[in-house]
Amino acid sequence: MDIARPLPTYLVQRYHGWKATTYSENRTWYRRLATEGQRPRAMVISCCDSRVHVTSIFGADQGEFFIHRNIANLVPPYEPDGDHHGTSAAVEYAVTVLKVAHLIILGHSQCGGVQGCIDMCEGHAPQLEAKDSFVGRWMDILKPKYENVSQMSDSTEKARAFEKHAVRASLENLMTFPFISSAVQDGSLSLHGLWTDIGEGGLEFLDPATDQFVKV
Template sequence: MDHAKPLPNYLVKRYHGWKATTYAENQVWYRRLATEGQRPRAMVISCCDSRVHVTSMFGADQGDFFIHRNIANLVPPFAPDGDHHGTSAAIEYAVTALKVAHLIVLGHSQCGGVQGCIDMCKGQAPQLEAKDSFVGRWMDILKPKYDLVADIEDSIEQARQFERQAVVASLENLMTFPFISAAVEDGSLSLHGLWTDIGEGGLQSYDPQEKKFVVV
């Protein structure tokens, strides 16, 4: 591979700062994690968005969360078709191998992926409609939920509601995985849907009985 380059200097400096402080103060814990393996209690599926930092939100340390990130925190339906399924593979490992007790889907405000899906549904994103658009084909997962927000005239409110529907869609798709539905039914796994407002630092949780998000 001839195209890889050395790490940017600012990242090198940050690494050395971490190694000299956080790591140095917790060497025993890091070595224990390395030798004994990971035992996270929860898996978190969140967006790739750099503004969403789940470990900071919950004060988590190394070993606390098994984290998978993708565009718009989406979970595809169960589909063992032989194609590459990075999200499905991460979920399978977390539930069947690591035996996590909680599976959390975390959505957020100002989600670019969700906005892209809205634009597609309105016929305003031809680049995402192209067959070779990975983002567009990924956001097809969410398209069926658009009818639930199509009549909302305020564009900001429409986006915020669709971001929440992305979380609901993922929760619904999680239950199509046989090993997840079995774990939920026997009480060894619980599913949780969250949405966070980046600017306000707010957090809402999905209430399946009320079918709405409520403030945490």
């Protein structure tokens, strides 16, 4: 395949540094993961944003989280229509095969995908309205929630509120999956909504009693 190129030098150097330190110091653990397979306790659905680092936030080790990332940490509704559904496939595998006990939606501040949805809803992003925009059609998942923030005048507060509605939308859509609804009802699976402030390192969770995000 002549389109593939060698890794950039800085990545090669970082790999060798990891192999000589982290891997070398934990070789037994890595080999155990390889031979015994994965048994993650939780699945985390987070944004693709490079500033959101799930394992760092929770101090997680390899094998602890089953992680899926997409634009704006969204989960589409249950639609077994034969089309490609990467997020739905990841959710199905985590719940029905890996039997994770917790499924976490992690939203974050300054989310470009959420801001793009706001711009689209307000008529400022014609490029996202185009039928061939993968990002725009993905953000259609969130558009119904815009009415909850449409009257907010402060752009920063509107974006932050909408980021949290993205978490709510994903949780609601998760419950449209029969195998998730069944697992939640029998107590084998719990759903969690989180939002993190990148700049402040803050973490909030969606309190089911009030439907509000509160500090962890």
